[in-house]
Amino acid sequence: MSAITQPLEVLTVSEVAAESGVAPSAVRFYEKHGVINAVRTSGNQRRFDESTACRIQVAKLAQRVGLSVREIAELFDDLPADPGPDEWGAIAGRLVIEAEERVAQLKARLAELGSGAKLCEIGR
Amino acid sequence: MSAITQPLEVLTVSEVAAESGVAPSAVRFYEKHGVINAVRTSGNQRRFDESTACRIQVAKLAQRVGLSVREIAELFDDLPADPGPDEWGAIAGRLVIEAEERVAQLKARLAELGSGAKLCEIGR
DNA sequence: GCTTGACTTCAACATATGTTCAACCCTCAG
DNA sequence: CTGAGGGTTGAACATATGTTGAAGTCAAGC
Structure with missing residues:
Protein backbone atom coordinates (compact mmCIF):
# COMPACT_ATOMS: atom_id res chain seq x y z
CA MET A 1 0.00 0.00 0.00
CA SER A 2 2.08 2.93 -1.09
CA ALA A 3 -0.34 5.69 -0.16
CA ILE A 4 1.32 8.82 -1.42
CA THR A 5 1.27 11.34 1.38
CA GLN A 6 0.78 14.57 -0.50
CA PRO A 7 1.53 17.92 1.08
CA LEU A 8 -1.94 18.53 2.50
CA GLU A 9 -1.10 21.59 4.56
CA VAL A 10 0.46 23.97 2.19
CA LEU A 11 -1.31 27.34 2.29
CA THR A 12 0.13 30.40 4.01
CA VAL A 13 -1.81 32.85 6.13
CA SER A 14 -2.07 35.32 3.28
CA GLU A 15 -3.26 32.71 0.85
CA VAL A 16 -6.01 31.56 3.18
CA ALA A 17 -6.95 35.16 3.89
CA ALA A 18 -7.25 35.92 0.19
CA GLU A 19 -9.21 32.72 -0.49
CA SER A 20 -11.64 33.29 2.34
CA GLY A 21 -12.03 37.04 2.07
CA VAL A 22 -10.85 38.01 5.54
CA ALA A 23 -7.76 39.82 6.82
CA PRO A 24 -4.62 37.86 7.68
CA SER A 25 -5.05 39.01 11.26
CA ALA A 26 -8.43 37.30 11.33
CA VAL A 27 -6.89 34.08 10.04
CA ARG A 28 -4.45 34.11 12.95
CA PHE A 29 -7.31 34.95 15.30
CA TYR A 30 -9.36 32.00 14.08
CA GLU A 31 -6.42 29.66 14.49
CA LYS A 32 -5.80 30.91 18.01
CA HIS A 33 -9.42 30.19 18.87
CA GLY A 34 -9.63 26.77 17.30
CA VAL A 35 -11.85 27.59 14.34
CA ILE A 36 -9.09 26.50 11.97
CA ASN A 37 -5.94 24.43 12.45
CA ALA A 38 -2.42 24.89 11.21
CA VAL A 39 0.78 22.93 11.13
CA ARG A 40 4.09 24.72 11.42
CA THR A 41 7.05 24.72 9.08
CA SER A 42 10.51 24.10 10.50
CA GLY A 43 10.78 27.87 10.62
CA ASN A 44 7.57 28.19 12.68
CA GLN A 45 5.34 29.50 9.93
CA ARG A 46 1.70 28.39 9.70
CA LYS A 60 -18.71 33.90 8.90
CA LEU A 61 -22.12 32.54 7.95
CA ALA A 62 -22.50 31.00 11.39
CA GLN A 63 -21.68 34.28 13.08
CA ARG A 64 -24.42 35.94 11.10
CA VAL A 65 -27.03 33.66 12.68
CA GLY A 66 -25.72 34.25 16.17
CA LEU A 67 -23.02 31.68 16.86
CA SER A 68 -19.95 32.83 18.75
CA VAL A 69 -16.43 31.96 17.69
CA ARG A 70 -16.29 29.50 20.57
CA GLU A 71 -19.46 27.79 19.41
CA ILE A 72 -18.13 27.64 15.87
CA ALA A 73 -14.89 26.09 17.05
CA GLU A 74 -16.95 23.46 18.87
CA LEU A 75 -19.01 22.85 15.76
CA PHE A 76 -15.80 22.15 13.86
CA ASP A 77 -14.33 20.07 16.65
CA ASP A 78 -14.99 16.75 15.02
CA LEU A 79 -14.35 17.91 11.49
CA PRO A 80 -11.22 16.14 10.23
CA ALA A 81 -8.48 17.82 8.25
CA ASP A 82 -9.32 17.69 4.56
CA PRO A 83 -12.95 16.65 5.11
CA GLY A 84 -14.93 14.94 2.36
CA PRO A 85 -18.29 16.16 1.08
CA ASP A 86 -20.02 13.85 3.52
CA GLU A 87 -18.27 15.36 6.51
CA TRP A 88 -18.86 18.87 5.27
CA GLY A 89 -22.48 17.97 4.74
CA ALA A 90 -22.79 16.80 8.32
CA ILE A 91 -21.34 20.02 9.66
CA ALA A 92 -23.49 22.15 7.39
CA GLY A 93 -26.52 20.17 8.49
CA ARG A 94 -25.76 20.65 12.14
CA LEU A 95 -25.26 24.35 11.60
CA VAL A 96 -28.57 24.72 9.81
CA ILE A 97 -30.30 22.73 12.55
CA GLU A 98 -28.81 24.98 15.19
CA ALA A 99 -29.86 28.10 13.31
CA GLU A 100 -33.37 26.78 12.77
CA GLU A 101 -33.60 25.85 16.42
CA ARG A 102 -32.77 29.40 17.37
CA VAL A 103 -35.44 30.76 15.07
CA ALA A 104 -37.92 28.22 16.43
CA GLN A 105 -37.08 29.35 19.94
CA LEU A 106 -37.46 32.96 18.87
CA LYS A 107 -40.94 32.23 17.55
CA ALA A 108 -41.94 30.19 20.56
CA ARG A 109 -40.82 32.79 23.07
CA LEU A 110 -42.41 35.60 21.09
CA ALA A 111 -45.62 33.60 21.19
CA GLU A 112 -45.25 33.10 24.96
CA LEU A 113 -44.73 36.79 25.44
CA GLY A 114 -47.87 37.43 23.44
CA SER A 115 -50.07 34.91 25.24
CA GLY A 116 -48.97 35.45 28.80
CA ALA A 117 -50.76 38.74 28.49
CA LYS A 118 -49.45 39.75 31.84
CA LEU A 119 -45.88 40.41 30.79
CA CYS A 120 -46.23 41.68 27.30
CA GLU A 121 -48.95 41.58 24.77
CA ILE A 122 -47.52 40.84 21.40
CA GLY A 123 -50.09 40.28 18.67
CA ARG A 124 -53.21 39.35 20.67
CA MET B 1 -63.01 64.73 25.29
CA SER B 2 -61.52 64.33 28.69
CA ALA B 3 -58.93 61.72 27.86
CA ILE B 4 -57.35 60.93 31.18
CA THR B 5 -53.62 61.05 30.75
CA GLN B 6 -52.50 58.31 33.06
CA PRO B 7 -48.91 58.05 34.27
CA LEU B 8 -47.64 55.86 31.42
CA GLU B 9 -43.97 56.08 32.26
CA VAL B 10 -43.70 55.02 35.81
CA LEU B 11 -41.17 52.21 36.21
CA THR B 12 -37.70 52.69 37.65
CA VAL B 13 -34.52 51.14 36.32
CA SER B 14 -34.57 48.44 38.98
CA GLU B 15 -38.18 47.57 38.33
CA VAL B 16 -37.60 47.18 34.62
CA ALA B 17 -34.46 45.16 35.33
CA ALA B 18 -36.35 42.80 37.63
CA GLU B 19 -39.26 42.47 35.19
CA SER B 20 -37.06 41.76 32.23
CA GLY B 21 -34.43 39.62 33.90
CA VAL B 22 -31.37 41.72 33.16
CA ALA B 23 -29.08 43.83 35.34
CA PRO B 24 -29.85 47.49 35.99
CA SER B 25 -26.62 48.35 34.19
CA ALA B 26 -27.97 46.62 31.11
CA VAL B 27 -31.17 48.63 31.30
CA ARG B 28 -29.13 51.83 31.27
CA PHE B 29 -27.05 50.44 28.43
CA TYR B 30 -30.13 49.69 26.34
CA GLU B 31 -31.52 53.15 26.93
CA LYS B 32 -28.23 54.72 25.94
CA HIS B 33 -28.30 52.77 22.70
CA GLY B 34 -31.91 53.43 21.81
CA VAL B 35 -33.34 49.97 22.44
CA ILE B 36 -35.64 51.40 25.09
CA ASN B 37 -36.76 54.93 25.91
CA ALA B 38 -37.13 56.77 29.16
CA VAL B 39 -38.55 60.03 30.37
CA ARG B 40 -36.91 61.84 33.25
CA THR B 41 -38.35 62.95 36.55
CA SER B 42 -37.74 66.50 37.70
CA GLY B 43 -34.84 65.03 39.65
CA ASN B 44 -33.37 63.46 36.50
CA GLN B 45 -34.27 59.86 37.23
CA ARG B 46 -35.36 57.54 34.44
CA LYS B 60 -32.44 39.34 24.06
CA LEU B 61 -34.19 36.94 21.68
CA ALA B 62 -33.06 39.02 18.73
CA GLN B 63 -29.46 38.95 19.87
CA ARG B 64 -29.62 35.19 20.01
CA VAL B 65 -30.35 35.05 16.28
CA GLY B 66 -27.55 37.43 15.40
CA LEU B 67 -28.93 40.95 15.57
CA SER B 68 -26.73 43.63 17.07
CA VAL B 69 -27.98 46.15 19.57
CA ARG B 70 -27.91 48.76 16.84
CA GLU B 71 -30.04 46.61 14.59
CA ILE B 72 -32.47 45.97 17.42
CA ALA B 73 -32.75 49.68 18.15
CA GLU B 74 -33.56 50.20 14.46
CA LEU B 75 -36.15 47.45 14.60
CA PHE B 76 -37.84 49.27 17.48
CA ASP B 77 -37.50 52.66 15.84
CA ASP B 78 -41.10 52.90 14.73
CA LEU B 79 -42.55 51.16 17.76
CA PRO B 80 -44.61 53.72 19.69
CA ALA B 81 -44.57 54.04 23.44
CA ASP B 82 -47.16 51.70 24.95
CA PRO B 83 -47.69 49.74 21.74
CA GLY B 84 -50.81 47.72 21.18
CA PRO B 85 -50.89 44.04 20.26
CA ASP B 86 -51.04 44.95 16.60
CA GLU B 87 -47.87 47.01 16.78
CA TRP B 88 -46.10 44.36 18.80
CA GLY B 89 -47.22 41.80 16.29
CA ALA B 90 -45.74 43.82 13.45
CA ILE B 91 -42.40 44.08 15.21
CA ALA B 92 -42.38 40.39 16.10
CA GLY B 93 -43.21 39.56 12.52
CA ARG B 94 -40.41 41.67 11.17
CA LEU B 95 -37.98 40.10 13.59
CA VAL B 96 -39.00 36.60 12.59
CA ILE B 97 -38.71 37.54 8.92
CA GLU B 98 -35.23 38.90 9.48
CA ALA B 99 -34.18 35.77 11.36
CA GLU B 100 -35.62 33.48 8.71
CA GLU B 101 -33.92 35.50 6.02
CA ARG B 102 -30.61 34.95 7.74
CA VAL B 103 -31.19 31.23 7.95
CA ALA B 104 -32.26 31.19 4.30
CA GLN B 105 -29.08 33.01 3.39
CA LEU B 106 -27.08 30.56 5.48
CA LYS B 107 -28.61 27.65 3.59
CA ALA B 108 -28.17 29.28 0.22
CA ARG B 109 -24.54 30.14 0.78
CA LEU B 110 -23.79 26.73 2.21
CA ALA B 111 -25.32 25.30 -0.95
CA GLU B 112 -23.17 27.59 -3.09
CA LEU B 113 -20.08 26.53 -1.24
CA GLY B 114 -21.06 22.92 -1.89
CA SER B 115 -21.85 23.30 -5.57
CA GLY B 116 -19.07 25.61 -6.67
CA ALA B 117 -16.88 22.59 -6.08
CA LYS B 118 -13.87 24.75 -6.67
CA LEU B 119 -13.92 26.60 -3.35
CA CYS B 120 -15.28 24.06 -0.96
CA GLU B 121 -17.13 20.85 -1.35
CA ILE B 122 -19.88 20.66 1.18
CA GLY B 123 -22.22 17.70 0.81
CA ARG B 124 -21.75 16.72 -2.86
C1' DG C 1 24.15 33.22 -0.25
C1' DC C 2 21.55 37.36 -0.43
C1' DT C 3 17.88 40.19 -0.60
C1' DT C 4 13.16 41.04 -0.46
C1' DG C 5 8.78 40.06 0.71
C1' DA C 6 6.04 37.42 3.72
C1' DC C 7 5.85 35.37 8.32
C1' DT C 8 6.37 35.41 13.65
C1' DT C 9 4.99 37.24 18.32
C1' DC C 10 3.46 40.65 21.27
C1' DA C 11 1.36 44.82 22.66
C1' DA C 12 -1.66 48.45 21.84
C1' DC C 13 -5.75 49.98 19.87
C1' DA C 14 -10.71 49.66 18.39
C1' DT C 15 -15.65 48.40 18.69
C1' DA C 16 -19.55 45.81 20.82
C1' DT C 17 -21.76 44.52 24.99
C1' DG C 18 -21.95 44.85 29.47
C1' DT C 19 -20.57 45.18 34.93
C1' DT C 20 -18.67 47.47 38.88
C1' DC C 21 -17.50 51.22 41.69
C1' DA C 22 -17.17 55.82 43.70
C1' DA C 23 -19.14 60.02 44.59
C1' DC C 24 -22.98 62.38 44.62
C1' DC C 25 -28.33 63.21 44.27
C1' DC C 26 -33.45 62.12 44.54
C1' DT C 27 -37.71 60.02 46.54
C1' DC C 28 -40.93 58.83 49.63
C1' DA C 29 -42.69 56.51 53.97
C1' DG C 30 -42.86 57.66 58.47
C1' DC D 1 -38.62 66.89 57.30
C1' DT D 2 -35.62 63.50 57.44
C1' DG D 3 -33.12 59.39 56.54
C1' DA D 4 -32.72 54.97 54.10
C1' DG D 5 -32.83 53.11 49.97
C1' DG D 6 -32.45 53.63 45.33
C1' DG D 7 -31.02 56.73 41.20
C1' DT D 8 -27.28 59.57 38.49
C1' DT D 9 -22.91 60.00 35.90
C1' DG D 10 -18.43 58.75 34.71
C1' DA D 11 -14.43 55.89 34.70
C1' DA D 12 -12.37 51.56 34.97
C1' DC D 13 -12.73 46.84 34.14
C1' DA D 14 -14.14 42.58 31.54
C1' DT D 15 -15.02 39.63 27.48
C1' DA D 16 -15.64 38.97 22.44
C1' DT D 17 -13.91 39.96 17.97
C1' DG D 18 -10.69 41.80 15.45
C1' DT D 19 -6.78 45.32 13.39
C1' DT D 20 -2.39 47.65 13.47
C1' DG D 21 2.31 48.20 14.16
C1' DA D 22 7.08 47.23 15.73
C1' DA D 23 10.88 44.21 16.02
C1' DG D 24 12.68 40.35 14.55
C1' DT D 25 12.78 35.67 11.52
C1' DC D 26 11.99 32.77 7.36
C1' DA D 27 11.69 31.44 2.44
C1' DA D 28 12.78 31.49 -2.16
C1' DG D 29 14.33 33.36 -6.53
C1' DC D 30 18.36 35.28 -8.53
Whole structure:
Protein backbone atom coordinates (compact mmCIF):
# COMPACT_ATOMS: atom_id res chain seq x y z
CA MET A 1 0.00 0.00 0.00
CA SER A 2 2.08 2.93 -1.09
CA ALA A 3 -0.34 5.69 -0.16
CA ILE A 4 1.32 8.82 -1.42
CA THR A 5 1.27 11.34 1.38
CA GLN A 6 0.78 14.57 -0.50
CA PRO A 7 1.53 17.92 1.08
CA LEU A 8 -1.94 18.53 2.50
CA GLU A 9 -1.10 21.59 4.56
CA VAL A 10 0.46 23.97 2.19
CA LEU A 11 -1.31 27.34 2.29
CA THR A 12 0.13 30.40 4.01
CA VAL A 13 -1.81 32.85 6.13
CA SER A 14 -2.07 35.32 3.28
CA GLU A 15 -3.26 32.71 0.85
CA VAL A 16 -6.01 31.56 3.18
CA ALA A 17 -6.95 35.16 3.89
CA ALA A 18 -7.25 35.92 0.19
CA GLU A 19 -9.21 32.72 -0.49
CA SER A 20 -11.64 33.29 2.34
CA GLY A 21 -12.03 37.04 2.07
CA VAL A 22 -10.85 38.01 5.54
CA ALA A 23 -7.76 39.82 6.82
CA PRO A 24 -4.62 37.86 7.68
CA SER A 25 -5.05 39.01 11.26
CA ALA A 26 -8.43 37.30 11.33
CA VAL A 27 -6.89 34.08 10.04
CA ARG A 28 -4.45 34.11 12.95
CA PHE A 29 -7.31 34.95 15.30
CA TYR A 30 -9.36 32.00 14.08
CA GLU A 31 -6.42 29.66 14.49
CA LYS A 32 -5.80 30.91 18.01
CA HIS A 33 -9.42 30.19 18.87
CA GLY A 34 -9.63 26.77 17.30
CA VAL A 35 -11.85 27.59 14.34
CA ILE A 36 -9.09 26.50 11.97
CA ASN A 37 -5.94 24.43 12.45
CA ALA A 38 -2.42 24.89 11.21
CA VAL A 39 0.78 22.93 11.13
CA ARG A 40 4.09 24.72 11.42
CA THR A 41 7.05 24.72 9.08
CA SER A 42 10.51 24.10 10.50
CA GLY A 43 10.78 27.87 10.62
CA ASN A 44 7.57 28.19 12.68
CA GLN A 45 5.34 29.50 9.93
CA ARG A 46 1.70 28.39 9.70
CA ARG A 47 0.55 26.15 6.91
CA PHE A 48 -3.11 25.40 6.29
CA ASP A 49 -4.86 22.80 4.22
CA GLU A 50 -7.28 23.52 1.39
CA SER A 51 -10.36 23.19 3.59
CA THR A 52 -9.35 26.14 5.75
CA ALA A 53 -10.87 28.88 3.61
CA CYS A 54 -14.10 26.92 3.59
CA ARG A 55 -14.11 26.70 7.36
CA ILE A 56 -13.71 30.44 7.56
CA GLN A 57 -16.49 31.11 5.10
CA VAL A 58 -18.79 28.80 7.02
CA ALA A 59 -17.72 30.49 10.25
CA LYS A 60 -18.71 33.90 8.90
CA LEU A 61 -22.12 32.54 7.95
CA ALA A 62 -22.50 31.00 11.39
CA GLN A 63 -21.68 34.28 13.08
CA ARG A 64 -24.42 35.94 11.10
CA VAL A 65 -27.03 33.66 12.68
CA GLY A 66 -25.72 34.25 16.17
CA LEU A 67 -23.02 31.68 16.86
CA SER A 68 -19.95 32.83 18.75
CA VAL A 69 -16.43 31.96 17.69
CA ARG A 70 -16.29 29.50 20.57
CA GLU A 71 -19.46 27.79 19.41
CA ILE A 72 -18.13 27.64 15.87
CA ALA A 73 -14.89 26.09 17.05
CA GLU A 74 -16.95 23.46 18.87
CA LEU A 75 -19.01 22.85 15.76
CA PHE A 76 -15.80 22.15 13.86
CA ASP A 77 -14.33 20.07 16.65
CA ASP A 78 -14.99 16.75 15.02
CA LEU A 79 -14.35 17.91 11.49
CA PRO A 80 -11.22 16.14 10.23
CA ALA A 81 -8.48 17.82 8.25
CA ASP A 82 -9.32 17.69 4.56
CA PRO A 83 -12.95 16.65 5.11
CA GLY A 84 -14.93 14.94 2.36
CA PRO A 85 -18.29 16.16 1.08
CA ASP A 86 -20.02 13.85 3.52
CA GLU A 87 -18.27 15.36 6.51
CA TRP A 88 -18.86 18.87 5.27
CA GLY A 89 -22.48 17.97 4.74
CA ALA A 90 -22.79 16.80 8.32
CA ILE A 91 -21.34 20.02 9.66
CA ALA A 92 -23.49 22.15 7.39
CA GLY A 93 -26.52 20.17 8.49
CA ARG A 94 -25.76 20.65 12.14
CA LEU A 95 -25.26 24.35 11.60
CA VAL A 96 -28.57 24.72 9.81
CA ILE A 97 -30.30 22.73 12.55
CA GLU A 98 -28.81 24.98 15.19
CA ALA A 99 -29.86 28.10 13.31
CA GLU A 100 -33.37 26.78 12.77
CA GLU A 101 -33.60 25.85 16.42
CA ARG A 102 -32.77 29.40 17.37
CA VAL A 103 -35.44 30.76 15.07
CA ALA A 104 -37.92 28.22 16.43
CA GLN A 105 -37.08 29.35 19.94
CA LEU A 106 -37.46 32.96 18.87
CA LYS A 107 -40.94 32.23 17.55
CA ALA A 108 -41.94 30.19 20.56
CA ARG A 109 -40.82 32.79 23.07
CA LEU A 110 -42.41 35.60 21.09
CA ALA A 111 -45.62 33.60 21.19
CA GLU A 112 -45.25 33.10 24.96
CA LEU A 113 -44.73 36.79 25.44
CA GLY A 114 -47.87 37.43 23.44
CA SER A 115 -50.07 34.91 25.24
CA GLY A 116 -48.97 35.45 28.80
CA ALA A 117 -50.76 38.74 28.49
CA LYS A 118 -49.45 39.75 31.84
CA LEU A 119 -45.88 40.41 30.79
CA CYS A 120 -46.23 41.68 27.30
CA GLU A 121 -48.95 41.58 24.77
CA ILE A 122 -47.52 40.84 21.40
CA GLY A 123 -50.09 40.28 18.67
CA ARG A 124 -53.21 39.35 20.67
CA MET B 1 -63.01 64.73 25.29
CA SER B 2 -61.52 64.33 28.69
CA ALA B 3 -58.93 61.72 27.86
CA ILE B 4 -57.35 60.93 31.18
CA THR B 5 -53.62 61.05 30.75
CA GLN B 6 -52.50 58.31 33.06
CA PRO B 7 -48.91 58.05 34.27
CA LEU B 8 -47.64 55.86 31.42
CA GLU B 9 -43.97 56.08 32.26
CA VAL B 10 -43.70 55.02 35.81
CA LEU B 11 -41.17 52.21 36.21
CA THR B 12 -37.70 52.69 37.65
CA VAL B 13 -34.52 51.14 36.32
CA SER B 14 -34.57 48.44 38.98
CA GLU B 15 -38.18 47.57 38.33
CA VAL B 16 -37.60 47.18 34.62
CA ALA B 17 -34.46 45.16 35.33
CA ALA B 18 -36.35 42.80 37.63
CA GLU B 19 -39.26 42.47 35.19
CA SER B 20 -37.06 41.76 32.23
CA GLY B 21 -34.43 39.62 33.90
CA VAL B 22 -31.37 41.72 33.16
CA ALA B 23 -29.08 43.83 35.34
CA PRO B 24 -29.85 47.49 35.99
CA SER B 25 -26.62 48.35 34.19
CA ALA B 26 -27.97 46.62 31.11
CA VAL B 27 -31.17 48.63 31.30
CA ARG B 28 -29.13 51.83 31.27
CA PHE B 29 -27.05 50.44 28.43
CA TYR B 30 -30.13 49.69 26.34
CA GLU B 31 -31.52 53.15 26.93
CA LYS B 32 -28.23 54.72 25.94
CA HIS B 33 -28.30 52.77 22.70
CA GLY B 34 -31.91 53.43 21.81
CA VAL B 35 -33.34 49.97 22.44
CA ILE B 36 -35.64 51.40 25.09
CA ASN B 37 -36.76 54.93 25.91
CA ALA B 38 -37.13 56.77 29.16
CA VAL B 39 -38.55 60.03 30.37
CA ARG B 40 -36.91 61.84 33.25
CA THR B 41 -38.35 62.95 36.55
CA SER B 42 -37.74 66.50 37.70
CA GLY B 43 -34.84 65.03 39.65
CA ASN B 44 -33.37 63.46 36.50
CA GLN B 45 -34.27 59.86 37.23
CA ARG B 46 -35.36 57.54 34.44
CA ARG B 47 -38.94 56.35 34.23
CA PHE B 48 -40.03 53.65 31.79
CA ASP B 49 -43.42 52.52 30.58
CA GLU B 50 -44.82 49.03 30.95
CA SER B 51 -43.72 47.92 27.49
CA THR B 52 -40.06 48.37 28.33
CA ALA B 53 -39.47 44.97 29.87
CA CYS B 54 -41.03 43.43 26.81
CA ARG B 55 -38.70 45.33 24.53
CA ILE B 56 -35.77 44.02 26.47
CA GLN B 57 -36.98 40.45 26.37
CA VAL B 58 -37.50 40.70 22.63
CA ALA B 59 -34.07 42.28 22.30
CA LYS B 60 -32.44 39.34 24.06
CA LEU B 61 -34.19 36.94 21.68
CA ALA B 62 -33.06 39.02 18.73
CA GLN B 63 -29.46 38.95 19.87
CA ARG B 64 -29.62 35.19 20.01
CA VAL B 65 -30.35 35.05 16.28
CA GLY B 66 -27.55 37.43 15.40
CA LEU B 67 -28.93 40.95 15.57
CA SER B 68 -26.73 43.63 17.07
CA VAL B 69 -27.98 46.15 19.57
CA ARG B 70 -27.91 48.76 16.84
CA GLU B 71 -30.04 46.61 14.59
CA ILE B 72 -32.47 45.97 17.42
CA ALA B 73 -32.75 49.68 18.15
CA GLU B 74 -33.56 50.20 14.46
CA LEU B 75 -36.15 47.45 14.60
CA PHE B 76 -37.84 49.27 17.48
CA ASP B 77 -37.50 52.66 15.84
CA ASP B 78 -41.10 52.90 14.73
CA LEU B 79 -42.55 51.16 17.76
CA PRO B 80 -44.61 53.72 19.69
CA ALA B 81 -44.57 54.04 23.44
CA ASP B 82 -47.16 51.70 24.95
CA PRO B 83 -47.69 49.74 21.74
CA GLY B 84 -50.81 47.72 21.18
CA PRO B 85 -50.89 44.04 20.26
CA ASP B 86 -51.04 44.95 16.60
CA GLU B 87 -47.87 47.01 16.78
CA TRP B 88 -46.10 44.36 18.80
CA GLY B 89 -47.22 41.80 16.29
CA ALA B 90 -45.74 43.82 13.45
CA ILE B 91 -42.40 44.08 15.21
CA ALA B 92 -42.38 40.39 16.10
CA GLY B 93 -43.21 39.56 12.52
CA ARG B 94 -40.41 41.67 11.17
CA LEU B 95 -37.98 40.10 13.59
CA VAL B 96 -39.00 36.60 12.59
CA ILE B 97 -38.71 37.54 8.92
CA GLU B 98 -35.23 38.90 9.48
CA ALA B 99 -34.18 35.77 11.36
CA GLU B 100 -35.62 33.48 8.71
CA GLU B 101 -33.92 35.50 6.02
CA ARG B 102 -30.61 34.95 7.74
CA VAL B 103 -31.19 31.23 7.95
CA ALA B 104 -32.26 31.19 4.30
CA GLN B 105 -29.08 33.01 3.39
CA LEU B 106 -27.08 30.56 5.48
CA LYS B 107 -28.61 27.65 3.59
CA ALA B 108 -28.17 29.28 0.22
CA ARG B 109 -24.54 30.14 0.78
CA LEU B 110 -23.79 26.73 2.21
CA ALA B 111 -25.32 25.30 -0.95
CA GLU B 112 -23.17 27.59 -3.09
CA LEU B 113 -20.08 26.53 -1.24
CA GLY B 114 -21.06 22.92 -1.89
CA SER B 115 -21.85 23.30 -5.57
CA GLY B 116 -19.07 25.61 -6.67
CA ALA B 117 -16.88 22.59 -6.08
CA LYS B 118 -13.87 24.75 -6.67
CA LEU B 119 -13.92 26.60 -3.35
CA CYS B 120 -15.28 24.06 -0.96
CA GLU B 121 -17.13 20.85 -1.35
CA ILE B 122 -19.88 20.66 1.18
CA GLY B 123 -22.22 17.70 0.81
CA ARG B 124 -21.75 16.72 -2.86
C1' DG C 1 24.15 33.22 -0.25
C1' DC C 2 21.55 37.36 -0.43
C1' DT C 3 17.88 40.19 -0.60
C1' DT C 4 13.16 41.04 -0.46
C1' DG C 5 8.78 40.06 0.71
C1' DA C 6 6.04 37.42 3.72
C1' DC C 7 5.85 35.37 8.32
C1' DT C 8 6.37 35.41 13.65
C1' DT C 9 4.99 37.24 18.32
C1' DC C 10 3.46 40.65 21.27
C1' DA C 11 1.36 44.82 22.66
C1' DA C 12 -1.66 48.45 21.84
C1' DC C 13 -5.75 49.98 19.87
C1' DA C 14 -10.71 49.66 18.39
C1' DT C 15 -15.65 48.40 18.69
C1' DA C 16 -19.55 45.81 20.82
C1' DT C 17 -21.76 44.52 24.99
C1' DG C 18 -21.95 44.85 29.47
C1' DT C 19 -20.57 45.18 34.93
C1' DT C 20 -18.67 47.47 38.88
C1' DC C 21 -17.50 51.22 41.69
C1' DA C 22 -17.17 55.82 43.70
C1' DA C 23 -19.14 60.02 44.59
C1' DC C 24 -22.98 62.38 44.62
C1' DC C 25 -28.33 63.21 44.27
C1' DC C 26 -33.45 62.12 44.54
C1' DT C 27 -37.71 60.02 46.54
C1' DC C 28 -40.93 58.83 49.63
C1' DA C 29 -42.69 56.51 53.97
C1' DG C 30 -42.86 57.66 58.47
C1' DC D 1 -38.62 66.89 57.30
C1' DT D 2 -35.62 63.50 57.44
C1' DG D 3 -33.12 59.39 56.54
C1' DA D 4 -32.72 54.97 54.10
C1' DG D 5 -32.83 53.11 49.97
C1' DG D 6 -32.45 53.63 45.33
C1' DG D 7 -31.02 56.73 41.20
C1' DT D 8 -27.28 59.57 38.49
C1' DT D 9 -22.91 60.00 35.90
C1' DG D 10 -18.43 58.75 34.71
C1' DA D 11 -14.43 55.89 34.70
C1' DA D 12 -12.37 51.56 34.97
C1' DC D 13 -12.73 46.84 34.14
C1' DA D 14 -14.14 42.58 31.54
C1' DT D 15 -15.02 39.63 27.48
C1' DA D 16 -15.64 38.97 22.44
C1' DT D 17 -13.91 39.96 17.97
C1' DG D 18 -10.69 41.80 15.45
C1' DT D 19 -6.78 45.32 13.39
C1' DT D 20 -2.39 47.65 13.47
C1' DG D 21 2.31 48.20 14.16
C1' DA D 22 7.08 47.23 15.73
C1' DA D 23 10.88 44.21 16.02
C1' DG D 24 12.68 40.35 14.55
C1' DT D 25 12.78 35.67 11.52
C1' DC D 26 11.99 32.77 7.36
C1' DA D 27 11.69 31.44 2.44
C1' DA D 28 12.78 31.49 -2.16
C1' DG D 29 14.33 33.36 -6.53
C1' DC D 30 18.36 35.28 -8.53
